[in-house]
Amino acid sequence: MDNKKIKTRLRSFAEQHLEISGAGRFHHHFALYQCPNCEAHPLRAVVERHAGDRPKDFEGILWTDCPACRSEQMALGVTPKGKKGEPPISVDRPACACGNDTFYLGSLDQFEKPSTFVKGTVVAMCTECDALLPLVDTDG
Ligand SMILES: [Zn+2]
Numbered sequence: 001m002d003n004k005k006i007k008t009r010l011r012s013f014a015e016q017h018l019e020i021s022g023a024g025r026f027h028h029h030f031a032l033y034q035c036p037n038c039e040a041h042p043l044r045a046v047v048e049r050h051a052g053d054r055p056k057d058f059e060g061i062l063w064t065d066c067p068a069c070r071s072e073q074m075a076l077g078v079t080p081k082g083k084k085g086e087p088p089i090s091v092d093r094p095a096c097a098c099g100n101d102t103f104y105l106g107s108l109d110q111f112e113k114p115s116t117f118v119k120g121t122v123v124a125m126c127t128e129c130d131a132l133l134p135l136v137d138t139d140g
Pocket residue numbers: 035036037038039040066067068069070071
């Protein structure tokens with residue numbers, strides 16, 4: 001599957017997941033994650049949840065690591081100021097139902113014009129079987 005197709009699949013899944021209908025007063029930004037070192041798109045994820053994390057209101061850090069070059073990066077960090085050093089309450093490496101844990105990842109964020117963050121999501125597509133799953137949801 002080429003990058004354009006991957007982006008389209010991930011983005012439409014994220015739009016359904018966030019229940020986005022029409023544009024109206026909102027605008028949206030979608031990004032396909034890539035390795036900062038080798039620019040590969042298949043990545044593995046680690047979801048680190050911190051105290052205060054709730055469904056639809058992620059608190060913690062989403063890390064990605066690249067199976068090709070082993071680079072790690074903090075893809076998303078939602079931590080209250082001064083709490084960064086707190087130990088996570090759970091650390092989870094998401095895997096697909098097929099057993100594979102390498103995904104194409106993308107984030108969709110919704111803004112109220114001009115630039116107030118409303119909500120967002122990070123979604124994943126399995127590189128083996130194309131299954132789609134949401135990873136974390138954030139709330140403004
Ligand atoms: Zn890499």
